[in-house]
Amino acid sequence: ACQGENAGDSSEGAGDSNDTDTEETADFKLGMVTDEGGVDDRSFNQSGWEGMQAWAEDNDLGEDAVKYYQSNDASQFVSNLNTAIQDQYDIIYGVGYQLAEAIDDVAENNPDQHFGIVDGAVDRDNVVSLNFRDHEAAYLVGVAAAHTTESDQIGFVGGQRGVVIDRFQAGFEAGVASVNPDIDVDVQYAESFADAAIGQQIAAGMFSSGVDVIYHASGAVGNGVFTEATDRMESDPDNQLWVIGVDRDQEELGEWEGGNLTLTSSLKAVGTAIQLASNEAMEEGFQGGENIVYGLAEDGVGITEGNMSEEAWSAVEEARQAILDGDVEIPETPEAE
Amino acid sequence: MSAVQNVIEMSGITKEFGTFRANDNINLDLKRGEIHALLGENGAGKSTLMNILSGLLEPTSGEIKVKGNLVKITSPDVANELGIGMVHQHFMLVDKFTVTENIMLGREKSKFGYIDKKSAEKEIRELSDQYGLKVDPSAKVENITVGMQQRVEILKTLYRGADILIFDEPTGVLTPQEIEELMGIMRKLTAEGKSIILITHKLDEIKQVSNRCTVIRRGKSVDTVDVSTTTQQELADMMVGRSVTFKVDKKPADPKGTVLKVDQLTVKESRGYDAVKEISFEVKAGEILGIAGVDGNGQSELIQALSGLTKSSSGKVHLAGTDITNKKPRKITEAGLGHIPEDRQKYGLILPMTLEENISLQTYYQKPYSNHGFLNYKEIKVHAKRLIEEFDVRTPSEEHTAASLSGGNQQKAIIAREIDRDPSLLIAAQPTRGLDVGAIEYIHKRLIELRDNGKAVLLMSYELDEVMNVSDRIAVMYDGKIISIVKANETNESELGLLMAGVPLAEAKKQVNEDGKEKVTVDSKS
């Protein structure tokens, strides 16, 4: 198969200096197909790609061992997967639940090719599914929120309703309730992952109604939530508001003149999951047909300390331990209203 | 410098559009205080020449001297500076602007960009008083009469201080009264030392006001003559290059049964008031009924209602025995109506479509032009070719767009289409507007031919001559009503003029008689 001599160019960022021809050296190679958003989305896709790069470096495989394929539209998933197949990889990962159907489809037609789906489940012998206990992380930030709120009103802003965001909502609500069942969680969906103005409007409504901590799981919509919070803090610094970030450490979004209002962020280590799964596959063989779920225990999800109070942090630590010990049951779907 | 000075001298003007020569070595001079007529067939190159003078077009070659100085008129602004102003054939007015805005546009009185409307309005009022150009400065142009629009155009040039005025076919859209008024204004302007170039197809107007006349044929100047010593016939012959007849040749009418019967028809105008008020009349087979009247007295609305383009609010219309009241245009067409619409480019043609498609615009859905919803272009083409030939529509081919035809030929195409359908009634609204005498002659002939074949014709025109020469009976409309119906051969221009002004028939006859006597005495004295 032909791999462009310049393949390194597309793998911007880390370890880009090595220009020597390493075509033949890589004996285990990974491909990745992004979902809409691209590899440098400072979030999900990027985390996956960085994980792959780190994996290549750790195993001294050279940069040609990993490559990504960018999708701008849902219709490109299948063709990107097929492009990747032509380029011959040991495992091709699809990042994002949107790719599940496409992987299912392509995996059926290419039984000898190994695939991985991140954040989704495909039940085939040549596919490994990597999933996350998002609800565990959401639970922890829920605990943090409950220990931080003064008004006993907390907000949750979801992007588009669906299985994945449901996990966030359910975990978060459970976490809050575990601290104080009387706290009101105001749940709203933007029905968008893009329009920040909607996020800002929702946040404005929530803060006005007395909410003082908002957790968002809504992609770019969340930018609007942060904007609204910082705007309010700057005009009224005495009234402390908090926002909780999602998927990666969103501390930088919470900067305002007088400090930082990112209470904490729930983390989802897509890259770690890919690294772990790939190493295991390389050493012990491909985990075809398995659905490997990464939670707190595997460092697949996590939480940042952020700007939590000590009290909140120790409560979070405690809750984490309880989860690890299997002492709490966290729901994956929100309670029906 | 002599007392009689040439304010304009155009010499050897040539203008080419691509390979086409619209002006070919034309010479023209204009004396101070003179009204100089420019005469020529459609497409002879009159507007082109004047557009060059007013800075809209640049000549391919030739020289222009203004007040003795050689000048290059590279833009309308330059023309303005030189004191040249033009009233265009097609009004250059912004409909949605007020009269004041239109007049001051480009020469706004302003402080730091902020428009001083008050002082502009004041100046406009002064000008309008000075020359007797009545306008309402604050009215929107779309709401004023055509006559007033024309006065706005004239005011535009005066407001810019023009002393050389060009009028391109100014009377085509005016009523006799308005024309009369315009002639007066032109005389007044020249009396104040302004000079005028007048383009018109109407020879009597040339005789009436102008001093000299330059005739252009096919882009070349034929001659410049002294109007007082040249007859209308001579002018016309010079223009066309052959001898033309003015008198419409027609046998007396032989009316038969009623074709169109209009009963108590009332039509609301788009803004809601009644434009046509309980009108009743009939048109018989084998006759031409003319509708005379000053623009804006309900003629357009009447015709729109008859042809189904607007709905009437009460009354009945029967065409060849069928009730067509408020029927859809197609039903009415099928009941036997042919219609040459007033605005040929807006209603009559789809300019970007080919001539053949335009010629089958009324029949495309019928056999043999289509079959079960499918068009038969073979038949359409055959038909178009026949009509183009028969009606002498000048076009390179039937596949050229209607837009590529000159106005006269566009009109011929419409007439061909409508007459060929053999309608029992033909409504012809302003069928010769803006056309040259040759074309007019032809169209009048076809209308009379139609009548002689036993069809009914309803002819609406603001042109009194046309109505009188072509119609058998004349209905005069005033204020939405038919004030009177008179026989064409028993009336005269003065009587019609009075009727059009709303004077009842008996009164009008009386006045005409008295006037006539007076005139005779005046004449005999001189």
Next chain:
Amino acid sequence: MLSIVFGFLFGAILMLAFGYNPLLAYDAMISGVFTSPYFMGEALRQATALTFTGLGFALAFKAGFFNIGVSGQALAGWISAIWVALILPDLSKFLLLPLCIIVGMLVGAIWAAIAGVLRAYFGTSEVIVTIMLNYTMLQLTNFIIRDVLTDGGNTSEMVGENASLSLSWLTALTQNSRLNAGIFIAIIVVILYWIFMTRTTAGFEIRAVGLNSHASSYAGMSAKKNIILSMFLSGALAGLGGAIHGLGTFGNIFTQGGLPEIGFDGIAVALLGLGNPIGIFFSSILFGVLDIGAGFMPNRAGVPDEMANIVTAAIIFFIGANYMIRYFIDKRAAKKQTSSSTQGGKV
């Protein structure tokens, strides 16, 4: 044609300016698509959907309307076709497939006709109405997927074999691409569209109304009827495209954050094809190739795939500005002429 060359040239210049190798990029794009039956199949599959949305936009455009809502109408066709297929999985293929497609087409048509009716009877701008209906359809579709087709999920079930457009020989021929029977429907529709617009009285009326509504009503055509009809047909084409995209490309539907790309690309395709159905078909293919080929540029040539969009935009720009190209050609021709004629004069 020339515009396409200029478009690629422009892209090449831009790439050079940013230090990329345009030859490598274009080679990656072209050979990526054309050396593989699979990717040729994919390009054609993408072209299939664009042909429909392009024709849909073009039809309304001919009638004088700016149907910016092809996206929403395509989505309407997509969701309803999938919905029908999921409701009636046991119907025979013979019945189910046409039913799904027809329902998709109808729903798209009705969605567009709303704008037509409002325009005809209230004079409401179809531009605003179709923009608003786009967002409405997006929300509605996501709602239906979540609350009707699934229990809170983001992806509907796959439709059964009986509602599938795939043809095994076509799939085999193109090495498992998703190219499907839709391409043949597209070709048929292109021909039907051409016949309809140029050879039928209804098409004649739509063109006439689009060019001059006054003269059309004078000639007995109903402006209202034609406004509604043209929007209806425009939506039907878009809906058909959506249905075929849904059944053929995906076999399901999923919640989306934005309107489907095939809608806005369809507008571009229509403009590229200059409103001529054959032209639209070929520009769809060009778009398909660019779209699929772009995927090869980052990896094989190190050029960001945004470049493909820039090239596309440039091509359309040059087509729109063909006056400029004509102008220069004419000028050169004129120069030649004058020089030859002066020569002739000397002789």
Next chain:
Amino acid sequence: MNTIGILQLIVSSSLIYAAPLIMTALGGTFSERSGVVNIGLEGIMVMGAFMSAVFNIHYAATFGGWTPWFGLLAGGVIGILFSLIHAVATINLRADHIISGTVINLAAPAIGVFLTRAMFGAAQTGPLPESFGRDSFFLLDRIPIIGPIFFENTSGPAYFGILVSVIAWFVLFKTKFGLRLRSVGEHPHAAETLGIKVYAMKYSGVLLSGLLGGMGGAIQAQAIANEFGILTIAGQGFIAMAAMIFGKWNPLGVMGAAIFFGFAQSLSRIGVYIPIIQDIPAIWLLVMPYLLTILVLVGVIGRAEAPARLGTTYIKSR
């Protein structure tokens, strides 16, 4: 929440959404008043958002709190440059206005992201150091009832937009420039015979749309999204176009329409705090802004009257 609280929320959250729309729709108004259709507003917003984000990141240290306002200017400038393409294409090269606008919409996101990748190594710029934040209007916020509702902690850019609307209205209807601009959109031939430079006026119209559209994008980036990425402008340009038509090409009407869109959006987001509205099923609230717009348009506003020669190419007679 008490009534004043709800009102304040409705007003401020309507304005949040409206701010970028007002500017962009005003831009469209200038362009279309001069006779040039500009569906490229979306693309122009993208470029404005991109440029302001870049500016913000690079110059935050230099300009401090004033950065967003300079960023607004930067967005406007790039908007002008981008609209120049549209102007040249439609005015000189006689391109179809819609084709040219589509080109801009296609090219802008591609170029924006392309350059963002080149400059930041990612498809998003990341958070901007300085954003517009909230403003209270000196003294005005002290007015009882009205003050807190309208003038306290509210969107500065939105009020800037309102101010620009009033200026735009004045320019369009009260000045020499406005009269000339409108005359060119209505009847370019007439304008030409009066010595008005038709092309120059059209250029002004289109470039103004670039300026204002770019500023609209800059507001979206610096007041709302607080970054630039492919998702920063997601259809706002089209909504702005709708607002322009809705407002009948009159700057004040356009402003009203933009605020109306903000209001309708806001109702669906904050409706949960308002009695009665909170009982409406969510899906209805979600589609309400759009359906409400259509209903208002049909029921109240009726026929929109575009400039007479909108979208037609003017060819100088020479």
